[in-house]
Amino acid sequence: MIISPPFVRPRNAGESDPSWVSRMMPVDINRDFPLNRHVSWHGGMHVLHTDRREEGYDRIEFVRAIADGVVVSCRAPSSTDRRDAFPLNYNGRTDDGYVLLKHETDIGENCSVVYYSLYMHLRERLDPAIRDGARVWRKDRIGQSGTVDNVNAFHFEVFCDNENMLKLTGRTTPELDITRDGRTDTLYGDIHFYLPPGTHFYESVSDAASPDTDRLNTVHITMEPLFVSMTFGKGDCTMLTRRQDAITEACFDPVGEPLVNADASPADNSITETYLKYEYNLYRTARRLYPQNPSVGFELLRFGRVISTEHETLTPADAPLWRTISFPGGTGMVNLASPDIKKFSDADFPHWTGWRMVDDDTDNNSQCNSPLIAGLQDSGHFSELSSRLVCHFPLEWNAATFDQCYAWLRTGSDDVPAMSEEDYERLKSHASALCFDTGEHGTGRLWHFHPQTFITHFRKCCWLSKSELKQLIPRNALRTAGRNDYRWEAINNYRDGAGSVPDNIRTHLNRAMQKYLITTPLRIACFLGNGIQETGWLGSMEEGYRYTETDPRTRQVIRRYNIWYYPWYGRGLLQLTSPVNYFDYFSFRGRTCPENIKNSLINEYRRLYSHRPLRYTDNHLSDTENHVPENIIRWRNNISSDLYEAASSAGFYWVARDMAPYADAEHVLERCSVIPRRSGIKIYYRSLAFWRASAAVNLPNQVSNTDYQGLNGFETRCCVYGSAIAVLTEQKFPNSHNNPVNEKPESDQLRRG
Numbered sequence: 001m002i003i004s005p006p007f008v009r010p011r012n013a014g015e016s017d018p019s020w021v022s023r024m025m026p027v028d029i030n031r032d033f034p035l036n037r038h039v040s041w042h043g044g045m046h047v048l049h050t051d052r053r054e055e056g057y058d059r060i061e062f063v064r065a066i067a068d069g070v071v072v073s074c075r076a077p078s079s080t081d082r083r084d085a086f087p088l089n090y091n092g093r094t095d096d097g098y099v100l101l102k103h104e105t106d107i108g109e110n111c112s113v114v115y116y117s118l119y120m121h122l123r124e125r126l127d128p129a130i131r132d133g134a135r136v137w138r139k140d141r142i143g144q145s146g147t148v149d150n151v152n153a154f155h156f157e158v159f160c161d162n163e164n165m166l167k168l169t170g171r172t173t174p175e176l177d178i179t180r181d182g183r184t185d186t187l188y189g190d191i192h193f194y195l196p197p198g199t200h201f202y203e204s205v206s207d208a209a210s211p212d213t214d215r216l217n218t219v220h221i222t223m224e225p226l227f228v229s230m231t232f233g234k235g236d237c238t239m240l241t242r243r244q245d246a247i248t249e250a251c252f253d254p255v256g257e258p259l260v261n262a263d264a265s266p267a268d269n270s271i272t273e274t275y276l277k278y279e280y281n282l283y284r285t286a287r288r289l290y291p292q293n294p295s296v297g298f299e300l301l302r303f304g305r306v307i308s309t310e311h312e313t314l315t316p317a318d319a320p321l322w323r324t325i326s327f328p329g330g331t332g333m334v335n336l337a338s339p340d341i342k343k344f345s346d347a348d349f350p351h352w353t354g355w356r357m358v359d360d361d362t363d364n365n366s367q368c369n370s371p372l373i374a375g376l377q378d379s380g381h382f383s384e385l386s387s388r389l390v391c392h393f394p395l396e397w398n399a400a401t402f403d404q405c406y407a408w409l410r411t412g413s414d415d416v417p418a419m420s421e422e423d424y425e426r427l428k429s430h431a432s433a434l435c436f437d438t439g440e441h442g443t444g445r446l447w448h449f450h451p452q453t454f455i456t457h458f459r460k461c462c463w464l465s466k467s468e469l470k471q472l473i474p475r476n477a478l479r480t481a482g483r484n485d486y487r488w489e490a491i492n493n494y495r496d497g498a499g500s501v502p503d504n505i506r507t508h509l510n511r512a513m514q515k516y517l518i519t520t521p522l523r524i525a526c527f528l529g530n531g532i533q534e535t536g537w538l539g540s541m542e543e544g545y546r547y548t549e550t551d552p553r554t555r556q557v558i559r560r561y562n563i564w565y566y567p568w569y570g571r572g573l574l575q576l577t578s579p580v581n582y583f584d585y586f587s588f589r590g591r592t593c594p595e596n597i598k599n600s601l602i603n604e605y606r607r608l609y610s611h612r613p614l615r616y617t618d619n620h621l622s623d624t625e626n627h628v629p630e631n632i633i634r635w636r637n638n639i640s641s642d643l644y645e646a647a648s649s650a651g652f653y654w655v656a657r658d659m660a661p662y663a664d665a666e667h668v669l670e671r672c673s674v675i676p677r678r679s680g681i682k683i684y685y686r687s688l689a690f691w692r693a694s695a696a697v698n699l700p701n702q703v704s705n706t707d708y709q710g711l712n713g714f715e716t717r718c719c720v721y722g723s724a725i726a727v728l729t730e731q732k733f734p735n736s737h738n739n740p741v742n743e744k745p746e747s748d749q750l751r752r753g
Contacts, residue, residue: 001105001461002468003067004519005452006047006119006156008139008730010740018456025452028153034358034391035373036182039415040366043395043448044118044157049145051681062127062141063154066117066455068467069101071134073436077123077146085304095146095154097122098436099130106465107458108186108347109507113160113167116166116441117451118397120155120434137752139730139743158205158451159395165357165447169390172359172447174372175351178225182344184307187514189346189751192353193336195226201325201332207668208291211320211335220327226350228306228325229254232517234664235277236260241326242352252352256326263324273661279517283655290319293590295652304336304343304516311644315590346460349560354388357447364394364445366405367413387450394445397434401443402428431502462519462728466503470496471727472528473537474749475721478676478684486715488679494537494545494751501643502538508647509573516651517660521728521753526663526693529721531650533571533713542640543570543577565605567623573650574697578620579605579654582636588652593632601626651695662692662703669725671734671746683746684715685722685733719749726750 005024015023030037031046049061077097078088088094089524098120123146130142145154165172170183178194201220202213224243231238239259245251264276267288277364282301283294290297292315299306300321306314321337334341349355350652361370373389376382396405406427409696412418419427464472473494479487496502518527535541543563563569570577576585579601581742586593601621608615620626623633638645667687675681688706695703702708722745725731733742744750 001067001107001113001136001458001463001465002728003455004064004138004730005455006063006066006142007049007061008064009061009731011730015592017459021456021459022452025156025253025455027147027452028151031148031153031155032386033157034386034448035368039368039413041361041368041391043159043393043396043446044155045451046121046148046151047145047155048151048153050152053615059310060099060144061143063119063122063143065101065136065138065140065217066158067101067103067105067138069103069117069136071130071132071136072100072102072116072130072439072667074099074126074130076126076672079145083123083147087426087433089131089428090149090426092150093147094430094434095121095123096434097124097126097143097146099126099142100433100436101136103543104465105468106169107188107461107463109511110428111167112465114164115158115168116156118157118159119143119398121148122154123147130689138727151167151278156451157301157448158454159446159448160442161446169355169357171349171351172357172392174356174358174360176344176348176355178342181305181342182348186347186461186463187303187307187345188463188519189457190352190353191230191302192344192346192348193228193230194342194344195222195228195325195334196340196578199226199334199341201327201330201334203332205322208322209291209319211318211337213335216333219330219332225326226255226325227350229350229353230323231481232279232302234425235280235661236273236475238265239323239325242353243328247379250351250356250376250379250385251381252354256331259324259326259331262331263322267580271658272517274658277661280658280661282517283652287588290315291627292316295590295648298655299515300337300568302517303345304341307515307639308511308644311648312589322566346457349390354385355390356388357390357392359392361393364401364404364443365408366396367395367408370491387453389450391448392445393441393448394443395438395441397435398438398441398443399432402435403430405425406431414541460519462513462521462524464506464524466496466506467673468727469502469506469509471751472532472720472724473499473751474719474723475751476749478674478682478715480713480715483709486674486676486682488676488682491537493539496538501535501541505541505573505643505647508644512573512647516654518651518654520664521724522667522689523660523663524728525667525721525724526659526690527574527650527654529690529717530694530697531719532720534570534575535573540640541575541643541646543575564608564619565621567636568601568605570622571636571649572646574653576639578654585639585649585652586632586635588656589635589648591635594629597628597632601628621734635650657697657700659693659694659696662689662696665689665692667725667731667733669734669740670740671736672715674715682717684717685725685745686714687721690704690718690721723749 028046036042122143126143127141241255242252261278264278268281268284286294286298296312320335409419526578732740
């Protein structure tokens with residue numbers, strides 16, 4: 001799922017993603033979620049808005065689609081004359097334009113979801129592309145924010161039905177089931193641990209690879225449940241402990257201070273830039289702590305448990321995950337891998353982080369009669385927890401159900417005085433003027449999310465649906481035919497139907513990106529900007545090869561291949577090349593290889609690499625000559641034939657070559673122009689961050705040499721990178737004056753439809 005707020009203004013320097021989303025959606029406190037000022041259900045929030053004149057802002061700012069979708073229905077705004085008169089003008093001028101979008105996407109393996117976004121009180125006109133049944137893309141213009149009761153704002157809500165609620169959140173009960181681990185079909189964001197009463201905290205652990213506790217000094221035993229959240233971001237790992245508030249059951253209070261990189265070890269640092277950065281060094285930590293199978297150890301460090309159980313096995317089975325955790329009054333070491341400790345992710349919507357499902361108002365009117373919400377109000381904590389309530393009640397925009405929803409206003413309530421018949425009829429006329437045909441939503445109850453929190457939450461997901469992955473493949477791309485000689489070529493061979501490589505690898509690809517923390521738009525852009533180019537638009541998981549093998553005695557040609565380092569040519573999504581990289585990957589996967597064969601092949605490759613004239617005349621890399629065992633040949637070949645291996649090896653390469661720190665740097669886009677033969681001027685975009693991430697896996701010795709021209713296909717990679725920036729981020733592209741004002745790459749490369 002790729003999602004963004006309905007306004008996409010520039011970010012401030014150092015602004016976090018949640019803070020940016022919040023700034024894009026300032027809320028009218030009188031029209032918030034899930035209750036309005038009359039303490040009745042309100043399905044969305046009113047987003048305040050005023051056009052700006054500052055640099056970086058559009059002269060007229062448009063409301064945007066929050067995700068790819070289809071227009072279910074819409075209404076063009078009425079004229080200002082109608083807006084200013086009753087029934088639209090009830091408590092003040094009110095615009096009546098609206099757009100209802102249906103979004104279909106994926107949030108995990110076999111986890112396709114449908115949800116809706118509604119934009120109301122739009123003014124003047126809708127975008128010309130908006131019509132019933134039209135396809136829209138994330139960030140497309142919908143219309144202009146209008147007025148509600150003389151306030152510059154539009155109504156915005158996000159909702160889904162019961163079936164999709166279960167897919168989106170995993171439950172409809174108020175709290176999460178903590179007697180078992182969370183789901184694995186979808187798994188993203190922070191990792192959470194439930195520590196039951198009786199959990200032991202130890203002063204220190206002399207051997208972090210051993211689960212043995214016999215000689216450890218216990219410093220604390222919990223008398224109450226504790227909840228620990230593990231957050232990775234830009235190299236850091238933060239551990240935060242919570243416990244239930246003694247007075248208000250729905251509140252969970254921090255225990256101690258957040259612990260940042262508390263378990264980072266100097267033994268795991270290889271470069272200055274990542275020193276004592278726990279996340280950036282997970283690869284080396286996994287190799288140190290879990291030498292029998294570092295790959296599955298990496299999963300333990302990342303998720304607190306093993307997810308890829310059908311492909312990998314933890315060795316030994318009781319390998320621990322010792323982490324420093326806060327308890328009331330201090331800190332200690334806890335083995336989070338213990339089966340008594342249950343593991344979850346943000347995909348489980350943990351109630352100790354504030355999420356609660358509200359389904360205890362059993363009537364179908366608009367009055368909020370939820371005991372859960374009443375309890376929060378009585379405790380004084382409703383306002384701080386309301387944004388993470390997911391509430392089940394009818395859609396309010398069906399004119400046919402107005403009396404069912406609002407008849408209670410005639411008699412009033414403890415909070416709302418009774419309304420006269422005349423006032424009730426005026427309100428009904430006003431509401432009817434804003435209502436529309438709700439179609440399949442009818443009179444049934446729907447699940448409503450706080451729109452701002454929904455967007456912030458699912459921006460952590462980044463699981464690419466089939467459509468979203470397809471959009472990363474540019475329609476056209478540059479190919480370098482020689483020095484300063486380019487071709488602008490159409491990419492017409494991308495196929496993602498059933499049985500195709502893109503179709504078959506997508507789940508493995510998404511799983512690998514989650515495992516290896518390639519979970520921000522910029523990391524994904526750097527990862528796939530290289531992987532998509534190297535695999536020929538996800539067409540093949542192996543490099544073309546060209547090599548002539550001769551009989552060493554007769555010098556006669558035996559067979560012809562393609563490349564001097566055959567059979568150790570590139571395989572996988574980020575293509576592993578050379579015996580060094582293959583044997584490093586085998587070691588990471590816990591596979592042992594004969595040292596004499598490994599060293600012989602590595603030394604021979606290095607000899608040939610350093611002596612170009614010998615590559616085709618004195619080459620000794622063949623499997624036969626080196627007596628390479630059948631199992632090693634199979635492991636090597638599986639990296640292209642087994643798509644799990646193709647994605648897994650790419651994730652290994654990402655962490656082994658430290659791509660993340662380069663991808664996390666600021667991406668300042670540089671507009672580059674070339675003139676390919678018979679194509680006119682074409683534009684592509686690069687950045688220092690993308691260059692360094694690309695060089696890290698291709699030419700690590702050239703990472704700092706930004707003028708280097710020998711990186712194979714870099715301009716082509718930049719074309720994928722440009723599409724990824726447009727599809728995955730909100731970043732604008734520089735124009736010919738180097739001003740970041742363009743919403744899309746200039747050379748019409750985005751693949752739509």
